[in-house]
Each structure stands twice: as structure tokens, then as C-alpha cells.
Amino acid sequence: MLPSVVIALAYFCDLIFADPYRIPHPVQGIGVLINAAERLQGRLLLAKKAFGVWSNLTVLVLIFCLSLVMANLHWLVEMYLLYTCLATRSLYNEGAKVRRILNQGDMALARKELSYLVSRDTAAMDQAQITRSAMETISENTVDGITAPLFYMCLGALVSPWLPGASLAFAMTYKAINTFDSMWGYKNERYLELGWFSARLDDWANWLPARLTGAVLLPLSALVLRYDWRSAWRIFWRDRLNHASPNSAHPEAAVAGALGVQLGGATSYFGQLHDKPTIGDNNKPFTTELINKNLNLMLVCSLLSLGGVLLVLIIVSRV
Template structure:
């Protein structure tokens, strides 16, 4: 039987090789369908914050229980662990926009970007398309890669020797993400109903976002030959200059390493918002910055898997000794 470190490592390698094929059903799709159906039932109740919390607790409890059970079977455990990672998928989506911009097809680039972000893309110029892609890659390095690793580690440490523990914690984290993406909006329908889901998503990303911005991205920048000193400097200066309590951490580290400035005017649902700037504008955005960002993302993910698996190995050895 493979130990938990080997299973997580194999799952990560499969993700690097295969990514998420469009034809393959993904567990998050099933979580999303359940959320959609259960939301229709719960939304009729008057106390929206309470019913929204019931939705969140029910979804996460079922996700944990089902994942823990599936994790008892080694092949299924590896397969579902693999589906939690989004490294190759994130790089692929970024490179799609990169290649379209290289081909000078602005309209197609705007359309492709609209699948990745919730902001308005119709009026964007090339600079704002590049900025939006890079902000998305930087933020989603936490949601799609580092945080899942972190919670797999937590499961392995809290329930050592229990097949399915790492999977259950990792998949439950994805459940939090899915809830936030579906009901965690600050609009008329979800401001109360999705309040608990949105706050929970902020809480569960607090530690992973800081590990990513303070440790993994600067180390990745150093290995790749980018400006790791500025990555550290801008991180500590600008990490809190974001409406989100977590997004500014990876963004500031990337901005410092590449010498660009995130933030500025951004349009959501027809309304313009002035986002605080993050980083120093050493240079203008360039198409190649997308590739640099993707390289840093890969570097952070590799350092992350070594870092978290090393902690599991060290803790397990100390107990055995």
C-alpha cells in the first residue's frame, strides 16, 4: 500500500501531465449541481443568513463524508486527489489568452478572458487583458494549487494512517471554493444568503495565501532568476492593499518579482471600480509577462508539494521515533 505522501505526489504528477480534460466529469461539477438544487429549496426561508449557513454546512459535511469513504479505495483516492489540483489547467487557460494575443486577435482574447474572470472584458485593451490574466493566475495559485496541498497535509496530520483523510480535507476545501463561487457574491440575492460561504472561503485561505506570497512565490522567483528581493519587498509593503483579505498576498509577490503594477480601474457588471495599486510600475505589461507568471506558478507549486510533503514526512517520522 502506498503511503499518503506517495499518493499525493502521484496525484500532483498526473495533474501536471494530464490537467483537466474537458470530456472528463469533475467532482466539483457534482458539488455544484447539488448546491444549485439545495439552494432553490433553502432560499425560500425568511432568515437568509441561517439558511445559507445550512447550505454550507450540509454541502461540506456530505463532501467530507463521501470523500472519506471513497478514499478507502487506493485507486479512487489517487484519482480524486488528482482532480483537486489545477496546476496544468491554470497554465493552459493562461496560455490560451497568451497565444491569442500573440496572434493579435483582440476580440477573441476578450472572449476567452471572459471565461476566466467575472469582470467586464468588452472594452479592455491589451494591457488590461494581460493584467487580468496575471491577477487571475496569481490569485488562483492559492485556490487551485497551494491551499489544496495545505489541507491535504492537514488531513494527513490530523488523522494519520487513515486512508481518505487527505482526500476528505482537500475535497472539502474545494467544496468551500465552489460554494463561494456560486453564492458568495455581494449582490441583492446573495449578500445575506452567501455571507457564511464567502466568509468561510476567506478564512480557509488565510494561511495558504500567506505561505504562497511570503515563501513560495519569492523562492520561485529566486530559482527562476526573477527579482526575488523586490518580490519580498513588495509583498510586505502591498499585501494588504486589496479588497480581499487574501488575494493581495500572491499578487504583491508576483508584481514585485516581475516589476509590474496590478490594480487600477476595473469594470464589474457595467460599473467601474478603482482597485488599489499593487507593485511598482517598473515597466509596462508585456505579453511575455504571462509566461513569466505561469513559470512562477509552476515553481511555487513544485516548491509547495516538496514543502508540505516534507512536513508530513517529518511529523510522521517524529511519532515513529
């Protein structure tokens, strides 16, 4: 079956069913491999940084090769595994859940639900802080969970005539990079050196998808939804570097501009208050309706991403 068709089917499976919680998820398997690699530390005579590089490359090559094999078993296997690389529906559901709980006025439950989505301290957050945090994680994960996986599916599909199954191999390897960063990419004593390469690799993998999302896809989404697409474009270019991460502020800046809010600012992580640079202009208060608008932006962005992928593959197939 054509890679473009398999990718489209995978996208709509994700949109309809969300993450398959009752079925073992491939990312869980990747996590098992990463934990197994960490247990090897100390047995190999390597410095922490060198061990981190070795672990990343070993697991990533294994995931890449295994994905090629799985993709060539049957197109249904490939479609299912591609579907697990996407998170449009799950991200929408989690954001909508926080919004619904806030509307019900249950602040304690809202803080608890948010704590499953972010690494920051949520225990003392008020309604505005919860809303801002939800919007920041939705915006950032629009890249990690949607546009970047679709980007690598497309890249793999372009080389699949010479390397059958590359669409899945590229996407699943990206998810492995992302998982390494989520498990090892902490700046603490345990992972500062061990996870250095994981964090850098994730930055490199997201470099182009983050910029395409912030500069093109989100302003176009704002235009479709009749939000302020001009401000999305303007704030993107002004504030896209206002973050410790080289990529996170790109989608956040476009969303902040489109919705007229200011993201960033004082945020508590593991008991320490960090004064993060601000992103956007403080034109509107943080109401729960803004979460809904952010989710609408994310949904349209995902559809435009899929459309862009299919358009590229159709054009290339006719050249």
C-alpha cells in the first residue's frame, strides 16, 4: 500500500481512538530498553557522557532496524505502529479534561490532572496558572506529539522506494529520541552528564519541525479559525527564542500571538521558583475558554500537517 495512504489511515486512527491504553504501547517497550541500558552503567568502563552517547545510539539503531522489520510484515502492522507515534486525540482529551474540571470549580482535581501533564509544581497554582501551564504544554506537545512525527513519517516515505518501511523506522526512531529525552534529559546530578546527549539529540530532531510549526502551521491555523494570525506571525518572530529550550518557544510564541496572551514567567519546578522569559503580550486574562481555543489551534494544525505531508508525497510521486 502507498505510504501516503498508510500515514493518512494512521492519522485518522489516532484522531478516532487516541492512545491504545489497553494494548501494550511501543513507547513502553522503548522505555524498557532505556531502563535496561541505564542498568548497564557501571558495568562498562565508560564515562557518563560516553555511556549516554553509546546507549542512545545502540537503542536508536535497534529501534530503527526493528521498525523496518515490523513495517514489512504487513501494512496493517505498519499503520498501527505509525498510529501509536501520534498524539492528537490524546493531547486534545487531556487538555479538554483540565478545562472541564476548571469549569466545574474543582481546583484540587485540576491541579492533580495537570500534574500528569507537566513536570512543574502544581500544588499551589490558581486558575490562571493552571490555564497558562495547560496552554504551554499543549503548544509544546503540538510539535512532539503531532507535527514532528508526521514530519519524520513524510521523510521516511520519501526514501521508502529505496528502503521499504522507512516511514515507520524514521517516526519510531524519533519517538525513541523523544523518550530518551523525557527519561534522561534532566539537569540534575543523576542525569546531567548521562542525559546530555539525549537532550541535545531531541533538540536537533525537533529543530525543523518546531520552526515549521511556529512559522507556518500555527499562523495558518489561526487564519483558518479567524484568530489573530498576524499577531501569531509577529510574536513568533519576536519571542521564538525566549526559552531555555531552542525549540519550545517557537510553537508557544505563535499560540500566544494568536490568542493574545502572555506565556512564560514565574514557574516552580521541584520546589524552586524559576523566572522564565515571557512570550507574547498580556492582552487577555487566562480564562478556560483559551484552553479550548488552544485545542482548536492544535487540531487544525494537525490537519494542515497531514495535508502538507500528503501534498509533498503526491508531488514527489509525480515528478
